[in-house]
Structures are given as C-alpha cells and as structure tokens.
Amino acid sequence: MQLSRRQFFRVCSAGVTGSSLAALGFMPDAALAEVREFKLARATETRSTCPYCSVSCGLLVYSLGDKAKNAKAEVIHIEGDPDHPINRGTLCPKGAGLLDFVHSPNRLKVPEYRAPGSKEWQRISWDEAFSRIARLMKTDRDQNFEATNKDGATVNRWLSTGMLAASASSNETGYLTQKIARSLGLLAFDNQARV
Numbered sequence: 001m002q003l004s005r006r007q008f009f010r011v012c013s014a015g016v017t018g019s020s021l022a023a024l025g026f027m028p029d030a031a032l033a034e035v036r037e038f039k040l041a042r043a044t045e046t047r048s049t050c051p052y053c054s055v056s057c058g059l060l061v062y063s064l065g066d067k068a069k070n071a072k073a074e075v076i077h078i079e080g081d082p083d084h085p086i087n088r089g090t091l092c093p094k095g096a097g098l099l100d101f102v103h104s105p106n107r108l109k110v111p112e113y114r115a116p117g118s119k120e121w122q123r124i125s126w127d128e129a130f131s132r133i134a135r136l137m138k139t140d141r142d143q144n145f146e147a148t149n150k151d152g153a154t155v156n157r158w159l160s161t162g163m164l165a166a167s168a169s170s171n172e173t174g175y176l177t178q179k180i181a182r183s184l185g186l187l188a189f190d191n192q193a194r195v
C-alpha cells in the first residue's frame with residue numbers, strides 16, 4: 001500500500017511508528033527515503049558495477065572516512081544507482097546482498113599459489129604473481145604461437161592459453177583487455193559480465 005508523505009506522518013502521529021508500518025508492508029517511500037539520506041549524509045559515494053552477472057547493474061557504494069591519510073575508509077551501504085540506464089536503482093537479491101560480499105571473512109584479497117601436486121595454497125605478492133603470469137604466458141606463446149595454418153594461410157593465433165576478464169570492469173577496461181588479448185593472438189577470451 002502506498003502512502004503520501006503527509007498521510008504517513010498522520011498515521012505516525014496516531015501512534016504507529018514508521019518501522020512498524022514498513023514491517024507491515026506499507027511503503028511510505030518519500031518519508032523513508034529522507035531517513036536514508038540522513039544516514040548517508042557524511043558518507044563518500046562511489047559508483048561501481050555489480051560483479052555477479054552479465055546484467056551489470058549500476059551501484060552506489062557508500063563508505064565512511066573523509067579520505068584523510070590516517071582515516072580508514074569502510075563500506076557501510078550499497079544500493080542500486082537510480083541514474084544507471086540498466087537497472088534504474090533496482091538490484092536483485094544477489095546484488096542487494098553485496099555488503100556481505102565486501103565484508104566476508106572468506107573474501108580473497110591477495111594472490112595465492114598452489115604448486116603442482118600440493119594441497120596447500122601459499123600467499124604470494126602481487127609482483128610475484130604478475131611476474132609469474134607474464135613468464136608463463138611468454139614461454140607458452142613462444143612454444144605454441146601459429147603464424148600460418150597447414151595450408152600456408154596467415155592465422156597469427158595462440159590457442160594454448162585462454163583469458164577471462166573481470167566482470168566489474170568498465171567499458172574502457174573491457175575494451176583495452178580485449179585489444180591486449182587479441183593482439184597476442186589469443187582466441188579463447190571471454191568477459192564474465194560483458195560490460
């Protein structure tokens with residue numbers, strides 16, 4: 001049931017609280033929106049993209065912290081971006097639960113390496129991870145790059161390695177990633193969200 005802001009405050013003054021009304025299924029949108037705006041008034045707003053699926057809904061990510069050097073920013077709220085042309089402020093249940101994803105104790109934040117035959121994962125630095133990936137890619141490309149096919153036609157392809165790009169990438173990042181992959185001759189390339 002929809003109530004105007006004026007009707008909502010009339011009902012509240014009769015002794016029923018706003019949260020009780022919301023719990024009963026009433027949707028006093030304007031009044032509740034004002035409460036939320038107050039809660040986020042001193043937060044930093046950052047635009048982002050939901051990382052879960054190919055719909056690529058737009059997000060507003062709110063964090064505390066004034067960006068001073070000694071202040072630790074922390075994400076406190078995530079909601080759909082009402083100005084985004086794809087989702088117009090809406091999110092599905094997965095996207096609406098993104099705050100738990102951000103703060104999950106199981107979230108992987110550093111590169112890990114598992115040696116062949118080992119069941120143990122070990123943390124490595126980003127420098128080590130990037131160097132290792134670059135070295136393995138070069139070795140594999142040097143061994144398997146095909147300039148021509150068996151009929152002598154130019155193909156310039158590298159079929160023994162594939163790449164999967166991140167779904168939270170912007171259009172520009174996705175475009176550049178595609179260019180790099182294709183310039184190396186990679187054919188097996190996909191982007192999870194195709195943003």
Ligand code: SF4
Nearest residue numbers: 050053056057092095
């Ligand atoms: S909010 Fe839901 S529909 Fe939108 S991108 Fe995320 S998972 Fe996909």
